[in-house]
Every structure is written in structure tokens, then in C-alpha cells.
Amino acid sequence: MEFTVISSDPYSGARAGVIHTAHGAVSTPVFMPVGTAGTVKAVSHIELEREVKAGIILGNTYHLYLRPGTDILRKAGGLHRFSSWQYPILTDSGGYQVFSLADNRKITENGVIFHSHIDGSRHIFTPENVVDTQRIIGGDIMMALDECTPYPVEHDVAADSMHRTHRWLERGLMQYRNTTTLYGYHQAFFPIVQGSTYPDLRRLSASTIASRGLEGYAIGGLSVGEPVETMYEMIELVNSILPRDKPRYLMGVGTPANILESIALGVDMFDCVMPTRNGRNGMLFISEGIINIRNEKWKDDFSPVDPGGVSIYSTQYSKAYLRHLMVSREILGAQIASIHNLSFYTNLTREAGSRIMDGSFTSWKNIMVEKLKRRL
């Protein structure tokens, strides 16, 4: 994997670049739709390619390990072939499930013991076997097993957790280096910075991880409930330490405004379930702000979902029709909302990239952030 910074914004930390992977090049800044269980919910790969124009999508180790399971994935020849997606894939390690499935797991030094949310069966995820599973899934970028700490958390708890994540990184890295791809192409391995909202921990975590000489670096444990300003402070601090010549991936973020602000702080890669999950629940991110399409006020608004949208799904269907579909719980409603939101997100990061290259990023970003936060 190769990353090239093409242009840097003179007024902020923003940069535009390209990541070259075995399954193609990805322009950054990039938004990566989340496809947890081998599918970006409600969106086919055809629409993902043609309408969303997604350059790379996510898969999840925990979920894919449980279903369909590693035997099937190996027989299929990896997730690309299994799901018929020919572009890059990044797989999360299951570290987020340490946070989101906190009631079903136990953390030990060796790894995380999960009780399957599907059938209750017991499974242990170690830094090593999570690499093995990701080798089988075959993502272009694999993530180290980390512990996504909740917020708020005591300093000493956050420190213990962070140090464990660092120890797990060493073990995962060893496994990564002692194993090889199963399908004939390179897979990168990204470590994850933790440290909650404590500057000293974030600084230590970033410098520890930056010293590993890897192909990209992720920032985890944010957008878990902390004030947004605190999140930005942590990003800025971490990015001042992470290498400039490698991609920086802010995990799980966020709103359109969050993404633009984070691009300004030097983040290159994003993923978030918001455009899909919130979309399925009626929240639409459009050029003028945020709307809840289920609201009564849209019942006779026959204007396009987003007149400023780039996808035909945004411009062809009316708000009134989409509201009808959502209120009636029709499947098409979830599809249109998801495709619209995702195309909005990918277009936003794409435009950020072109603004960085032509030097207009910062002024544009400042206007857009205010606009995109508005509730209509």
C-alpha cells in the first residue's frame, strides 16, 4: 500500500492524497461506507459503485467471524469475491464491539471473550487470531485489535486500557509479520491510538504507535459521548504526532460537520454508520442542513430530496414521496435514504479534496460547517 500527499491546505492541516491498494486507488480525504456484515445495509454494490461512488468500504471481523464464519469466507476466496466487491475493503478488528457489546464480553490480557449476540456461544478474540481472521476476510487494510474505551472513564482506567491496547498491538504486529496474504495481494495493518480524552495519554499513545513504522494510523475511542470540542482537541494533538506521510484514519466519525473539521485537522479517512443507520431512521443530510424526512412538514413538499445532490436518488425522488415511503416503512425508503446520505458524504469528502487542491478549502469549510449543522 502506498500513500501520496498531493496537496496540502496552507490555512489548515488538511491534505489531499491518494492511497494505492491492490484493489485500486482511493483519493483522500475519503469517506468509507460501513458494511459490517459484508453489506452496506440497504445498498447494493451496484449502487455503491454507480451512485455512491464509494472508493472503499468497511467490513467487520467480529460480525463476519460469527456469520458467515471463516470457513465460508475462506472457501469463497475472501470477502471481495464472496460479496462481489472489486474495490478496496478495510476490516475493523472487533475493537468497537468491545465498546458496543460491553455487556457480552470480558477483557483479559490475552484478549476479549465475547458471548455471541446471536446465540450466546463463547468466542475469544486475541490480537493474533483477529489478524488471522482478517487474513481470511482479505481486506486491503486490517485493523489491530484495540479496546475502545467508553466515555467518561477515569484516567488510570484509560491508561490501563491504552497500555493493553499497545501490548496487543505488539502481538498483532508479530502475527501480521509472521503470516502472509491468502489471496495473493498485499494487506496493510493499521494500529489504533487510544487514551480517551486525556492529552498525556493521547500523546503517549500516538508517539508509541507512530514509532511502529506502519502504512497508516487510526485514531480510535472518539465520538463515544465526549464533547465535540474535546474530540477536536484530541485529533489535533494526535495528528501533530502521527507521521505526515501516512494516512490518518479517524474511526467512527461522524456528522458532515465533524468530518470537515477533522479534515482541517489533518484526517484523511473516515467511516461512520450515520449516513446508513440514521438514514434508515429518517435522518437525511442534505445540502442545506439536516432534516427528519418523517416529519409532517414534508408531507406535501414535492421538491427533490436534495436539489443540490449529486445522485439521481437525491434529485429524482421528492421529499413527500420519500416521507411516504419512510412513514409506510417501505423498503425502498431505506434504500433511497441510504444511497442519498452516502452519496452526500462521499461527495462532501470529494469536494473537500478538490478544495484542498485549489486552495479554497478553509473558507469553504467554514461556511459549510455552519450550513450542514442546521436542523431544517
Place this chain on the structure above:
RNA sequence: GGGGAGAUACCAAAGCGGUCAACUGGGGCAGACUGUAAAUCUGCUGGCUGAUGCCUUCGGAGGUUCGAAUCCUUCUCUCCCCA
């Protein structure tokens, strides 16, 4: 013509003397959602009120009772069965 059942809030449907402004569903309205246990979850849904509280409601009218959606009389209307 004879016999029987029933009328409760937007709809359906509990309740059968006080703890009922009235269970529960649906519908409606609004909110939440940030590396997806989510096409999920939460709240409100007679009026006024920040809360307490107050006022008007259970087909209509009248009555019994300290007190009625609940008991009695009567009227109106629905539905079912037998002719």
C-alpha cells in the same frame, strides 16, 4: 315476527361501584442514533398547566349512591341467530 349481543378516546379493544383521564395494540406527532446486536429504540397522544393541580369525557336522557365508564329505567343506533 321471535330470541340474543353490544354501543368506551382517531381506530381496535380492556375495564363491570371508588386506586380511571381510563390497560393494551394500531395509527398520529416528536426525539434519539457517530469503527452497526438498530428497516431500531424512546417519549407524547381530552383541555389548561413548568410541576402539583384543576376542568370536561366512556351512545342520549333520567335515576340510585357519599361516589358511576361500571348499577337501574328509558330512548336511539348497530350486530348475530331463528322464522
